[in-house]
Amino acid sequence: MSAAGSAVATARGQRGGQRSARGGRSSLGRRLLGALAVAVSLAWVFPVYWMISSAFLPTNELRTSEPTFFPVDGGLGNFRRVFTDPTFFSSFRISLAVTGLTLAAAILFAFVAALAVSRFRFRGKKSFIVTILVVQMIPAEGLFISQYHVLDNWGLVNAVLGLTIVYVAAILPFTIWMLRGFVSGIPIELEEAAMMDGLSRTGAFFRITFPLLAPGLVASGVYGFLQAWNEYTLALVVMSDPEKQTLPLWLQGLVEGNRATDWGLVMAGATLITVPVIVFFLIVQNRMSSGLVAGAVKG
Amino acid sequence: MPAPRTTAAVPPPAPPRAPVPPVPPAAPAARRPRRRTPFRSRLGPYLLLVPAVAAIAVGLGYPLARQFVISFQEYGLAQQFGRPAEWVGLQNYVTLLTDPYVWTVIARSIAFCLLNAGLTMAIGIALAVLMTKVGRAARVTLQVGMLLAWGTPVLATMTVWQWLFDSQYGVVNWLLAEPLGMGSMRFHSWLIEPLSFYGVATVIVVWMSVPFVAFTVYAGLLQVPEECMEAAQLDGANAWQRLWSLAIPMVKPVLFVVALLQVIWDLRVFTQIHVLQRAGAPTRETHLLGTYIYSLAKEFSMAGAMATIMLVITLGLTVFYIRRMLREEQL
Numbered sequence: 129m130s131a132a133g134s135a136v137a138t139a140r141g142q143r144g145g146q147r148s149a150r151g152g153r154s155s156l157g158r159r160l161l162g163a164l165a166v167a168v169s170l171a172w173v174f175p176v177y178w179m180i181s182s183a184f185l186p187t188n189e190l191r192t193s194e195p196t197f198f199p200v201d202g203g204l205g206n207f208r209r210v211f212t213d214p215t216f217f218s219s220f221r222i223s224l225a226v227t228g229l230t231l232a233a234a235i236l237f238a239f240v241a242a243l244a245v246s247r248f249r250f251r252g253k254k255s256f257i258v259t260i261l262v263v264q265m266i267p268a269e270g271l272f273i274s275q276y277h278v279l280d281n282w283g284l285v286n287a288v289l290g291l292t293i294v295y296v297a298a299i300l301p302f303t304i305w306m307l308r309g310f311v312s313g314i315p316i317e318l319e320e321a322a323m324m325d326g327l328s329r330t331g332a333f334f335r336i337t338f339p340l341l342a343p344g345l346v347a348s349g350v351y352g353f354l355q356a357w358n359e360y361t362l363a364l365v366v367m368s369d370p371e372k373q374t375l376p377l378w379l380q381g382l383v384e385g386n387r388a389t390d391w392g393l394v395m396a397g398a399t400l401i402t403v404p405v406i407v408f409f410l411i412v413q414n415r416m417s418s419g420l421v422a423g424a425v426k427g
Numbered sequence: 428m429p430a431p432r433t434t435a436a437v438p439p440p441a442p443p444r445a446p447v448p449p450v451p452p453a454a455p456a457a458r459r460p461r462r463r464t465p466f467r468s469r470l471g472p473y474l475l476l477v478p479a480v481a482a483i484a485v486g487l488g489y490p491l492a493r494q495f496v497i498s499f500q501e502y503g504l505a506q507q508f509g510r511p512a513e514w515v516g517l518q519n520y521v522t523l524l525t526d527p528y529v530w531t532v533i534a535r536s537i538a539f540c541l542l543n544a545g546l547t548m549a550i551g552i553a554l555a556v557l558m559t560k561v562g563r564a565a566r567v568t569l570q571v572g573m574l575l576a577w578g579t580p581v582l583a584t585m586t587v588w589q590w591l592f593d594s595q596y597g598v599v600n601w602l603l604a605e606p607l608g609m610g611s612m613r614f615h616s617w618l619i620e621p622l623s624f625y626g627v628a629t630v631i632v633v634w635m636s637v638p639f640v641a642f643t644v645y646a647g648l649l650q651v652p653e654e655c656m657e658a659a660q661l662d663g664a665n666a667w668q669r670l671w672s673l674a675i676p677m678v679k680p681v682l683f684v685v686a687l688l689q690v691i692w693d694l695r696v697f698t699q700i701h702v703l704q705r706a707g708a709p710t711r712e713t714h715l716l717g718t719y720i721y722s723l724a725k726e727f728s729m730a731g732a733m734a735t736i737m738l739v740i741t742l743g744l745t746v747f748y749i750r751r752m753l754r755e756e757q758l
Contacts, residue, residue: 162565169572244475269717270734274494297486409578
C-alpha cells in the first residue's frame with residue numbers, strides 16, 4: 129500500500145511541476161485529455177454495463193427493434209430463473225471445488241519454491257528460473273489434447289482432481305515468478321537482524337518475513353482464483369460430461385442451448401459469475417501488476 | 428555453462444545481501460546447530476522445489492513429452508482402443524507441412540497475433556501515458572473502466588460480445604442502422620465472412636488485453652524517478668521529448684515483458700475464436716492454430732505434431748525477446 133501511495137505522490141508532484149511550468153495553456157489541453165480518458169473509459173465499460181443492464185430486462189424487451197439502454201422497469205426475473213436452474217448449482221459446486229483445490233495447492237507449492245529461489249543459493253537455480261520462464265511460453269492450447277489423454281489413462285477425465293492437476297501446473301510458473309518478486313523485495317537483513325537477536329533461521333522467517341509477505345500471498349491467491357474460476361479451454365476438454373461442467377461451460381451451454389438464445393437469462397448468469405471476480409479483482413489488481421513489474425525489473 | 432559456481436561465472440553481481448545459505452544462522456548460535464545446517468541448507472532448497480517441480484512435471488511436462496513422442500507415431504482412434512502405435516518417423520510432420528491449408532492456418536495465426544499484439548501494445552501504452560497526463564478524477568474513471576473490463580471472466584465477456592453482435596437484436600447492428608443510417612447493416616451477420624469474423628475477434632481480444640498493458644506500463648512509468656524528469660525539463664526537453672527519450676527507454680524492461688506476453692497470448696488465442704465459431708461461423712475458414720489443433724483431437728498423433736509445430740513457431744517469434752530478457756535479468 130505504501131508503495132502505491134508514494135507512487136501516487138510522485139505522479140502528483142510530476143503533474144504539479146508541469147502545470148507551473150506550462151501555465152494556463154496546458155489546462156485546456158489537460159481538460160481535453162481528461163475528456164478523452166473518460167470517453168475511453170466509457171467505451172471499455174460499455175460491454176460490462178450492457179451485460180448487467182440486459183440481465184434485468186425481460187426477454188420481450190430484449191427482442192425489440194429498439195434496444196433499451198436503461199433498465200428502468202427491469203426486474204429480477206432472469207436471476208430467479210438462473211437460481212431455479214439445478215445445473216447452475218451443480219456447476220457452481222464443481223467450480224468451487226476445482227478453484228479451492230487449485231488455489232490451496234498452487235499457493236503452497238509456489239510459496240516454498242519462491243522461497244528456495246529467492247532465499248537460497250544452489251546449483252541449478254539459474255536453470256530452474258529459466259525453465260520457469262520457458263514453461264510459461266508453452267502454449268497450453270497446443271497441449272490440451274495430450275493432457276486429456278494423460279488424464280484419461282489415469283481415469284481422471286470428468287473428475288475434479290484431474291482438472292485441478294492441469295490447473296495447478298498451468299498456474300504455478302507465473303505464481304512462482306510473482307512470489308519470487310515479493311520475497312526478494314523483503315530485505316534479508318531483516319531476517320538476519322532477528323537471527324542476531326536469537327531467533328532461529330526458521331523462526332526469523334516466520335516471525336519477520338512471512339507477515340510482510342501477506343500481500344504477495346493474497347495477490348497470487350487472487351491470481352490463481354481468477355485463473356481457475358474463469359478458465360474455459362481445459363475445462364472444455366477435460367469436463368466433457370454435462371453433469372461435470374464448470375460455470376464457464378454452463379454459461380456457454382446456455383447460449384448454445386436452443387436456437388433463439390435467451391439473452392436475458394445468459395446475461396443474468398454472466399453477471400452472477402462476474403460479481404465475485406470483480407470484487408476480488410478490485411481488491412488486488414494493484415498488487416498484481418506491481419508484482420509483475422517488480423519481478424521484471426529487479427533481480 | 429561449464430563453470431559450476433555461478434558466482435565465479437558472473438563476477439559483478441555479488442550484491443550487498445551476499446551469499447545467503449553457506450553461513451546462515453551460524454555466528455551467534457552454539458556448535459550444535461552449526462554442524463546440522465550445512466547439510467540441511469544444501470538439501471533444503473531442493474526439497475522446497477520438489478512439490479512445484481512434481482506438479483509441473485505431471486501436469487505439463489509429461490503430457491508435453493508424451494505428445495512429442497506420439498507425434499512420431501501413428502496414433503489414432505484404433506490405438507486408443509489398445510492397438511500398439513507404430514513408429515512412422517516424420518510422416519505426420521510431412522503430411523501437415525505439405526498441406527497448403529496448414530500453411531494458411533499458420534499464416535493467419537501469425538498475422539492475427541502480430542496485428543492484435545501490435546494494436547494492444549499501441550493502445551495500452553497510449554492509455555498508460557494518458558493516465559499520467561490527466562487529472563485525478565479522469566484517471567480514476569479510466570482505471571475503473573479498465574478494471575471492470577479486465578476483471579470480467581472471459582466467458583462472461585464472450586457472451587456479452589455475442590449478444591452485442593447478435594444479428595437480429597444486437598446493439599451494434601442497431602447502432603449502425605438507426606443512428607448512423609446504414610440500413611443494410613440492420614441484420615448483418617458478422618461471423619459469416621472470415622474477414623469480419625477476424626475483425627470482431629480483434630475487437631474482443633484487444634478490448635480484453637489492453638487493460639493489462641495499460642496498468643503494467645503505467646506502474647512502470649510511475650517508477651521513473653521524478654528527479655530525472657525535472658532535470659530533463661530544466662534542460663529544456665518538452666513533454667513529448669521527456670516521454671520518448673526518457674520515460675519510455677526507462678520502462679523498456681517492462682515493455683519487453685508485456686510485449687512478449689502479448690505475442691504469446693495472441694498466438695495461442697483459443698477461447699475467443701472457439702466461442703465465435705460456435706456462434707455460427709464456418710470453422711474451416713476461420714481456424715487459427717489453437718482451434719485447428721482442437722479440431723484434430725481425434726487424430727492424436729497429428730494433433731501432437733501440429734502442437735509441436737505451434738511450439739516451434741512460438742519459440743521462433745519470441746526467442747529474440749527471451750534471450751534479451753535473460754541477458755537483462757540477473758538471476
